[in-house]
Amino acid sequence: MEGRQEGEVGPVILTVTLNTALDITYRVPSLRAGASHRVSDVLERPGGKGVNVARVLAALGHEVTVTGFSGGPTGRVLRDRLTEVPRVTDALVPVSGATRRTVTLVDDRTGATTxxxxxxxxxxxxxxxxxxxxYEDLLPSASAVALCGSLPPGVPVGAYANLVRTARAARVPVLLDTSGAALRRGVAGRPDLLKPNTEELAELTGSHEPLRATQDARRRGAGTVVASLGADGLLAVTPEGRWRATPPAPLTGNPTGAGDAAVAGLLSALVEHRPWPERLIRATALSAATVLSPTAGDFDRETYERLLTTVTVTVVATAA
Amino acid sequence: MEGRQEGEVGPVILTVTLNTALDITYRVPSLRAGASHRVSDVLERPGGKGVNVARVLAALGHEVTVTGFSGGPTGRVLRDRLTEVPRVTDALVPVSGATRRTVTLVDDRTGATTxxxxxxxxxxxxxxxxxxxxYEDLLPSASAVALCGSLPPGVPVGAYANLVRTARAARVPVLLDTSGAALRRGVAGRPDLLKPNTEELAELTGSHEPLRATQDARRRGAGTVVASLGADGLLAVTPEGRWRATPPAPLTGNPTGAGDAAVAGLLSALVEHRPWPERLIRATALSAATVLSPTAGDFDRETYERLLTTVTVTVVATAA
Incomplete structure (x- = not known):
């Protein structure tokens, strides 16, 4: 694995999305509550955080297996669309309920998304x-696993803690990216990597001070915590040191999918055994290139490659 | 047919919906542009104006055949749901494109619908x-036909004029309920019955004065024009006279489907050969009972039956 170049085929990365979604995006000339709108443009694609992570990983050249649940007519559309994504293998488990939809309304006038x-x-x-x-059958061939997003009704709140433990028993590095009770319970399973955003971190630890909260999250069981601080980039507290990665300029754009892109960046650099600063640069560049992309949740490759050379990483002093 | 009671099985009424829809309704606690909303309640049902008319007719005890187009995963859901509606026969023509969706957002706080x-x-x-x-194959067994709603892309703008002429050649009474260019062209086919609302009538005739506009619409080719004037009820200009039907009190509620309920009322009383005042009472009562219903597009039967005895019909003087 050492020295593997991005774009080479490697072992499969597994992403888990228990609450997959069919993501529908509508462009409307100007959204007004109480009014009727003709939708000018309809975009429909497979979604849920782990599916988004898989799409970015696949775009980076990694083989990815997607598991979780799908069902009903919306689940069928999701699976149909997934077959169109190169390097992504569908290992979703069929359920009798219907996969949920998410609807995003993009206001053409203001750019605001509802x-x-x-x-x-x-x-x-x-x-x-x-x-x-x-999941247990898929783990042995996985180089890493990402557990992403919310839990659908019926799945026990301690689900992620169990899935983390199963991955650790199989010696597969495991990343957890969720929120609320699922995060609080999941971190106790001791994931190798936790990727909360500012809000999730504050909810988990009670602290709004990023470094303190990140350190606290690590004490709760995570091997490494990489906190995504929105426009301020990433803050990483790892067993090997602490770093902050910052994009070159304040970003304006659509933050949808920026967190998932960061997860994909971390995972791809992890399975390629890159050192931490490089992992953080990749995650920050992908995240920023997603915010700057005109299509929600996609990253612009040219912007990504430019950002790889302009994201800065600084060591965070021990006595902060 | 004379003296047929409502609720008896009679010949089939045909409704045409060229632009069918899968209607999705989301209840949200409070809709705010630019925010994320958890949808508390999801309702999904077959839609498009002619499908809505069919549902009301079926609830009144009539056998109805639904034709038009359906396709794609959304079309499959629409047809599946249609099979659950008693007295409705699916004669939709499959197409390669996907049936459109409509999404209605109901704000739980204000009741406003977007x-x-x-x-x-x-x-x-x-x-x-x-x-x-x-359509030609279905006409001989139809007691009446309703042509409802917008034309999807690819269907010629003169479509309704042709469908009206085909119905008239088959001696089947034909009602037209559409808007814009489809209405302007369709009325030239000389439908037996035109059911515009205030806005459609003004767009067709250029006049905002209901009686003048209704008379003008009749001169353009319609045998009878029944204009729905919102809270003011119905205005009918027929070869047998002119009437106004008014609900007993101002209505507050959700007007979604009120026009389709009026069409169903007119058609059901037409095929039962009821005199005009009775047709107008039924249409007005159904329309009002739909506005007052807690579920968008459904009518409340008890309210409907009460309104049947309280809607007033007045003769409109010739020299208005």
């Missing part, structure tokens, strides 16, 4: 058990 | 021809 998120389908006990078996 | 309407799928020339054949 999000409507359906609740996920109820997962039956047998469906959750079936998933756990699939 | 509508997002996808454009319809493109209809190929061969698909339009296939529809015309199906």
């Amino acid at each position: 999000h409507l998120n359906e609740p996920g389908p109820h997962i039956a006990h047998a469906e959750w058990s079936a998933f756990q078996e699939v | 509508h997002l309407n996808e454009p319809g799928p493109h209809i190929a020339h061969a698909e339009w021809s296939a529809f015309q054949e199906v």
Whole structure:
């Protein structure tokens, strides 16, 4: 693995999305509550955080397997669309409920985005058990696993803690990116890598001071915590040191998917055994290139490659 | 037919919906542009004006055949749901494009509804021809036909004029309920019954004075014009006289589907050969019971039956 170049085929990265979604984006000339709008443009694509991570990983040249749940007519559309993405293998577990939709309204005038998120389908006990078996079967061929997003109804709140432990038992590096109770319980499973944003970090630790909160999150069980601080870039507290990665200029754009792009950057550099500063540069550049992209959740490759040379990484002093 | 009671099985009423839709309704606690919303309640049902008319007719006890176009995953859901509606027969013509979705956002705080309407799928020339054949085959067993709603891309703007002429040649009473160019061209086909709302009437005739505009619309080719004047009820100009039907009190509620309920009322009373005042009472009562219903597009039967005895019909003087 040492010295592997980005773009080479390597072992498969596994991403888990228990609450997949069919993401629908509508462009409207100007959104007004109480009015009727003709939608000028409809975009429909597979979604949920782990699916978004997989798409970015695949764009970087990695083979990715996507698992989690899908069901109903929306689940069928999601799986159909997934077959069109090169280097992504569908290992989603069928469920009787229908995959949720998310609707994003993009106001052409202001650029503001309004999000409507359906609740996920109820997962039956047998469906959750079936998933756990699939997950265990997939782990041995995985170079890393990312557990991403919310838990649909019916999945136990301690689900991520179990999935983290299973990955660790199989000696597969495991990243957790979730929020609320799922995060609080999941971190106790001791994931190798936690990637909270400012809000999730504050909710987990009670602290709004990024470095203190990041250190606290690590004490709660995470091997490494990489906090995404929005426009301020990333803050990493690892066993090998502490770093801050900052994009060259303040970013304006659509932050949708920026966190998922950061996860993909961290994972891809992790499986390529790059040192921490390089991992953080890649994650920050991908995240920023996603914010700057005209299409929500996609990254602009040219911007990404330019940012790789302009993101700065600084060592964070021990006595902060 | 004379003296047929509402609720008896009679000949089939045909409704045509060239631009069917899968109607999705989201309840949100409070809609704010630029924010993320968890949808508390998701309702999904077959839609498009002629489909809505069919549902009301079926609830009144009539056998209805629904034709028009459907396609893609959304079309499959629409057809699946249609099979659950008693007394409705699906004669939709499959197309390669996907049936559009409409999304209605109901603000739980204010009750305001915000509508997002996808454009319809493109209809190929061969698909339009296939529809015309199906339509001609269905007409001989129809007691009346309603042509409802917008034309999807690819269907010629003169489509309704042709469909009206085909119905008239088959001696089947034909009602037209559409807007814009489709209405302007369609009325020239000489439909037996035109049901515009205030806005459509003004757009067609250039006049905002309801009686003058209704008379003008009749001169353009319609046998009878029944204009729906919102809270003011209905205004009918027929070969047998002119009437105004008014609900007993100002209505507050959700007007979604009120026009389609009026069409169903007019059609059901037409095929039962009721006199004009009774047709107008039924249409007004159904329309008002739809506005007052807690579920968008449904009518409350108890309210409907009460309104049947309280809607007033007055003769409109010739020299207005």
